[in-house]
Amino acid sequence: MNINFLDKFLKIIMSPKVFSYTLIWLIVLVFFGTIAQKDIGLYASQMKYFSSFYFLFLGFIPLPGGRLVLLLMTINLFSSMFKRNLWQLKKIGIVIVHLGGLLLLVGGGLTAYFSSEGNMVIAEGEATNYVDDYHNMELAFVNNSLKDSIEYTVVDESLLYEGSRFQIFDEGPEIYVISNIKNVRIENRISPADSIYKGLLEKFVLLPKRPEAENTQNRPALIYKIEGTSNRSDGIYGLFLGQGLNDPFKIKDQIFHSEYRRERTYVPFDIQLIDFEKVMHPGTNVAKSFSSDVNLIENDIPRRTLIKMNEPLRHKGYTFFQASFIDDSEIETTVLATVKNYGRLFPYISSIIMSIGLLIHLLLMMPKMVKGKPK
Amino acid sequence: MNSIKINISFFYFFFFLANFLIVPLSAFEVQNIPVQSEGRIKPLDTFARNMLLTFYGKREIKDQNIKATDWLLDLILDPERGRDLKVFNIRNPEVVSSLFLEWSTQHKYSFNEIINGIKNQVELIKTIDQKESQDRTPFEKQLLELSQSAIMFEELSYMKNIKLIPPALLDENAVWQSPFDFIISGVTPAYHQEEILNSLQKYLAARFQKNDLEMNDALFNYEKIVSDLSLSPVDVKKLKGETWMNDVNLFVKSLAFYILSFLLIGISWMAKPSFFRNISFMSLIIGFLIHGYGIVMRMYIMGRPPVSTLYESVIFVSFILLLLAVALEYFRKDGLGIFVGSIGGSILHFIGFSYAADGDTLGMLVAVLDSNFWLATHVTTITIGYGASLVAGFIGHLYLIQNILDSSNSKKLKSIFNNLFGMTLFALFFTLFGTILGGIWADQSWGRFWGWDPKENGALLIVLWQLLMIHSRLAGIAKPPLFALGMGLNNIIVALAWFGVNLLQVGLHSYGFDDGVAKNLYLFILLEILICCGLYYYPKFKFKFQSV
Incomplete structure (x- = not known):
């Protein structure tokens, strides 16, 4: 009974029909997921349609997302490898091609779950050892009162939703998140502010603006309240990404300030930018190439390398790509896209395997094709 | 009989080849003079054609039989006449009336006609210029473009924006100067710069006097200096080749x-x-x-x-x-x-x-695309895939037509189908590997193999569609006519992946797009659906009708 059921289940899961249906659904997903990018941007659409197991159509109808479809496809392909009549010499090329395809899917899965990416931003002459996340933010409280060090207390994006309450120290003051703004517009106050507003908010208001389709073009901001400092620092504070002056406040005689910044991931080495260079096509505004001359500093030993477009630096599983630059002041700043991906080699290997499979298939078919010709 | 025909075609082939090979041996003409523009060294002919294209909308003035280079040189030698030549193509009646001009069905106006109207609207043009480009109305866009063209035209007449003079220190990435800039800056010219200026002056003077002998002499000199420049990106053969390409x-x-x-x-x-x-x-x-x-x-x-x-x-x-x-x-x-x-x-x-x-x-190309290795592998592979897909699409149409015309000839149908299936496999091979290679390029330059970018998704759609077709045929779900229908409709997916993704303007590799294409694309999709489905369902309806 039980075995019978398992048998039936296996039959369904390996049937070519499953492949056809998942393929059709994937086509639909890719089509609409691409169209949707015009309105909601690449990242949001990717999250909704491709990197999800399901999504809500029209807000209430759950439909399978990209991950579920690809997972089903992988299982279908994997189980169909066990079909008895498949393993024949004349089909070996085709089997190899499908194994390559399977590997591609598995690699995609690994990448989806075990890769991380972000930007490393370095100004000329400076060194950095952390990567900024593309999407997630963090709130850092900086203690400036310690003698020979600076103490950071960092709050994750997951705690920064509207209405969230948390304490940053035991028995410390309570932080209450009033609003988390995806894209902010900063305007002057028309009338004097209530005394509860501190620092930046005494003179300005932070208003939400329609978020851009591309997340990197947004300027996020956070408005939060501090309660229980037992001094006059209690009040409402505002912070936005890239804010120059930070408002100080006191907790138990120690002076703090807070920063709202992109979530940082630290790497076990430093990268120092020696020189950033960009070459333009002569007489135009079209860039011909960018490159960053950097020192990779590990255990105080520097190693000099050049990161160029299409020629990244790879070190300890991290890869640094010349992605962009900031050129608005006298100092040039390079932006290196940083990726750590365990599934990186899969597409390379699988495309080689698929090529081999096709070649074998072609060789096996050759006698038949040659025979067919002289007609 | 057949072999004679083949021989004749070979003869034609070599005849053509011989014609082409003679090209670089032709004399150095004024059209070949090197100019730096839009990031590369090109012959004066290409430069003049592009200028004329900007103003006039065409690369030569056909109705008066004036070639681009001649137009440009005449403008320099006789600016007064040049300003009266009707070379500005204005097709927007609003723009015409804002310049206080009579609407003409020729749409052509001279510099002297438009300039006063533009001067009167300087303030308006300034405010348009400050707007974001997507906020400008068509009228504003065209008025702004026209005013920019007028400035460009004026600068052409005294050679301010014709960068003819290579730098003193020759280097591939150095910026060239125009004769105007060069004279204004007052720097002592290097030997080759002086020689070029002299030859140019001699040529223009001779041209003004219509002295052919002197003109040829000056050009001979010009070629000699330009060919002798070492370490510079000037290649006289290429200049000649490009001019020839423009001409033929x-x-x-x-x-x-x-x-x-x-x-x-x-x-x-x-x-x-x-x-x-x-x-x-x-x-x-x-x-x-x-x-x-x-x-x-x-x-x-x-x-x-x-x-x-x-x-x-x-x-x-x-x-x-x-x-x-x-x-x-x-x-x-x-x-x-x-x-x-x-x-x-x-x-x-x-x-x-x-x-x-x-x-x-x-x-010229932006930095990330400027990689010969990947352009050669990924882009070439994927475009071969597009080409093969289109051929398969066409054969799909023909199969459906043959199915209507003579469905009893099963041998012919079968042979067409075999070609269709083979072509689909061929297409799949190239689209699949082209797409994977594209992912590998993306991994090499941006650090991710796949980003669900519209261009990638477009290519993926073609691959998925062809996989679906082939598998449903092999599994017996799709009969040959349905397969042919599917491959006919594949043309739509190719068109969408190729042109449609640029409509979306997101992601890393869209190369610019205009609205007219969108309309044509929708029209094409509609037509393809009607034609393919019509061809596919016609025999079925006919059969039903007859059986009733």
Whole structure:
């Protein structure tokens, strides 16, 4: 009974029909997921349609997302490898091609779950050892009162939703998140502010603006309240990404300030930018190439390398790509896209395997094709 | 008999080849003078044509039979006359009336006619200039463009924006100067700079006096200096080649042969089938060779693989389509390949021309694309895939037509189907590997193999669709006519992946787009659906009707 059921289940899961249906659904997903990018941007659409197991159509109808479809496809392909009549010499090329395809899917899965990416931003002459996340933010409280060090207390994006309450120290003051703004517009106050507003908010208001389709073009901001400092620092504070002056406040005689910044991931080495260079096509505004001359500093030993477009630096599983630059002041700043991906080699290997499979298939078919010709 | 025909076609081929090889030996003309513009060194001819294209909308003034270079030089030598020549093409009645001009159906106005109207609206133009480009109305856009063109025109007349003088220290990335800038700056010229200025002056003076001998003398000198420049990106042979390309317009010629070939194959269905089919095939091959030569010349001039812009992709995809069509015809010998090649080639040529008119199509590339290795592998592979997919699409149509015309001839149907299936496999191979290679390129330069970017998704859609078709055929779910329908509709997916993704303007590799294309694209999709589904369902309805 039980075995019978398992048998039936296996039959369904390996049937070519499953492949056809998942393929059709994937086509639909890719089509609409691409169209949707015009309105909601690449990242949001990717999250909704491709990197999800399901999504809500029209807000209430759950439909399978990209991950579920690809997972089903992988299982279908994997189980169909066990079909008895498949393993024949004349089909070996085709089997190899499908194994390559399977590997591609598995690699995609690994990448989806075990890769991380972000930007490393370095100004000329400076060194950095952390990567900024593309999407997630963090709130850092900086203690400036310690003698020979600076103490950071960092709050994750997951705690920064509207209405969230948390304490940053035991028995410390309570932080209450009033609003988390995806894209902010900063305007002057028309009338004097209530005394509860501190620092930046005494003179300005932070208003939400329609978020851009591309997340990197947004300027996020956070408005939060501090309660229980037992001094006059209690009040409402505002912070936005890239804010120059930070408002100080006191907790138990120690002076703090807070920063709202992109979530940082630290790497076990430093990268120092020696020189950033960009070459333009002569007489135009079209860039011909960018490159960053950097020192990779590990255990105080520097190693000099050049990161160029299409020629990244790879070190300890991290890869640094010349992605962009900031050129608005006298100092040039390079932006290196940083990726750590365990599934990186899969597409390379699988495309080689698929090529081999096709070649074998072609060789096996050759006698038949040659025979067919002289007609 | 057949071998004689083949010999004749070979003779034609060598005749053409000989013609082409003579090109670089031709004399150095004023059109060949090197100018730096839009990031590369090009002949004065290309520069003048692009300028004229900006003002006039065409690359020469046909109705008065004035070539671009002549127009430019006449403007420099006699600015007063040049300002009275009607070279500004204004098609917006609002713009015309804002300049206080009479609306003319020729749409052509002279510099002297428009300049006062522009001067009166300087304040308006300034405010338009400060707006974001997407906030400008069509009127504002065109008025702004016109005022910019007028400035450009004025600068041309005293050679302010014609960068003819190479820098003192020759270097590939150095910026050239115009004679005007050079004289204004007052720097002592280096030897080669002085020589170039002298020859230029001598040439212009001789041209003004219409002294051919002196003109030739000056040009001879000019060529000598330019060829002797070491360490510079000037290559006189390339300059000559490009001028020649501008003149002969190879792709117009190949189009002419494709259309001729289509007409001939049409005639062959009515009279003397084998005779006309042979001439038609020959015409197709000649067109194909010219087409290929044009691509080779472009590669030679730009020093990069065949495809790097949308325009080039159209030209190259049609080349692949023709290659496959010629091969198909060679094996089948029944006109099918000619039909696919002549129609597909002609349509793609027309699409290509609509992109060529957008500006200098021999332009430079942004940094991330400027990688010959990946352009050669990924882009070429994927465009071969597009070409093969289109051929498969055409054969799909023909299968459906044959199915209606003569469904009893199962042998012919089967042979067409075999070609269709084979072509689909071929197409899948290239689209699949092209897409994977694209992912690998993305991994190499941006650090991610796949980002669900519209261009990637477009390519993926083609792959998925073809996988679906092949698997449902192999599993017996789709019968041959359904498969043919699917591959016919595949054309829509190719068009969407190729042109449609640029409509979305997101992601890393969209190369610019205009609204007219969107309309044509929707029209194409609608037509394809109607034609394919019509062809597929017609026999079924007919059968039902008859059985009733």
